[in-house]
Amino acid sequence: MQTFFPPQAQALVVLLMSLLLPLTKPFTVIVSDSGNQSALLDGPQSGFTMNRDGARTDAREQEAVYDIMRATGNDWATDIPDVCRGRWHGIECMPDKDNVYHVVSLSFGALSDDTAFPTHNPQPIPAFLGQLSPTLQTLVLRENGHVGFIPTELGNLTRLKVLDLHKNNLNGSIPVSLGRLAELRSLDLSRNTLTGSIFSLSFPVLNVLDLSQNLLVGSIPSTLGSCHSLIKIDFSRNRLSGSIPESIGSLKELILMDLSYNRLSKPFPTSIRKLECSPSVDSQGKSNGVCYTF
Secondary structure (H helix, E strand, O other), X not given: OOOOOOHHHHHHHHHHHHHHHHXXXXXXXXXXXXXXXXXEEEOOOOHHHHOOOOXXXXXXXXXXXXXXXXHOOOHHHHHOOOOOOOOOOOEEEEEEOOOEEEEEEEEOOOOOOOOOOOOOOOOOOOHHHHHHOOOOOEEEOOOOOOEEOOOHHHHHOOOOOXXXXXXXXEEEOOOXXXXXXXXXXXXXXXXXXXXXXXXXXXXXXXXXXXXOOOOOEEOOOHHHHHOOOOOXXXXXXXXXXXXXXXXXXXXXOOOEEEOOOOEEOOOOOHHHHHOOOOOEEOXXXXXXXXXXXX
8 A cells, every 4th residue: 555645745855855965975175285175085985986987996005905904814804895895994085086096094903983893813014004105194003912013114104194003012113214204193102012212203293192101212302392283292111211301391282291100310301390281170170280290
């Protein structure tokens, strides 16, 4: 038996469809810092979109994603015909003007809400990830249990804004090549077994720097003072020695700095004492001005 709707109800359905339909296919142009239109367009990533004539994922980038799938024990996922097809949690893609899709964000591992690829039998971070340059902006491989060194090839990801390798089993030194990541806003290498010294840091837009709970030695580089956008520094629970550089006193945006459980010498620089601390608020709504821990 067919169901009939009065004309008023039919008109309402048509109106709702006309309002909602545009929302199902968003299309936003990303504008670069220079003011010129970027070659990447943030378009819909549905299966329908990916099936359009000529739409495809960059072959080298797809192989790089397959490599990290294997490194997290998700070999089954290499059977996915196109990693940008649909909306796989943990993989975000954007098409360029030639309708070629590029990977802009990867999140694999213990963040179960963010990825469809949980970690099994972890392996070293594949160096081939460096082939995702220059489109990759976010790389999150936290709590994967990755072993071995941080690949120097990650320094090729010059568009990267977030690099998060927190709580793995990574060892060796921090690659100097990471210093080429001038657009980084957050760098988290905490809770690994990294050794060696901290290289000369110079990240103009970096907000968060967390190297805590490693085995780092040597002194804090004076170039840290050139990272003027820093809000948080955490070097706690390492084996750092020497004095705290006076240049840190120029970090006017700094809210939290934790250098505890190291072997740093006293007295601390007078420039740090002169820094005005932005007060934080705890869970009870009480304000406190504790910003620095040594």
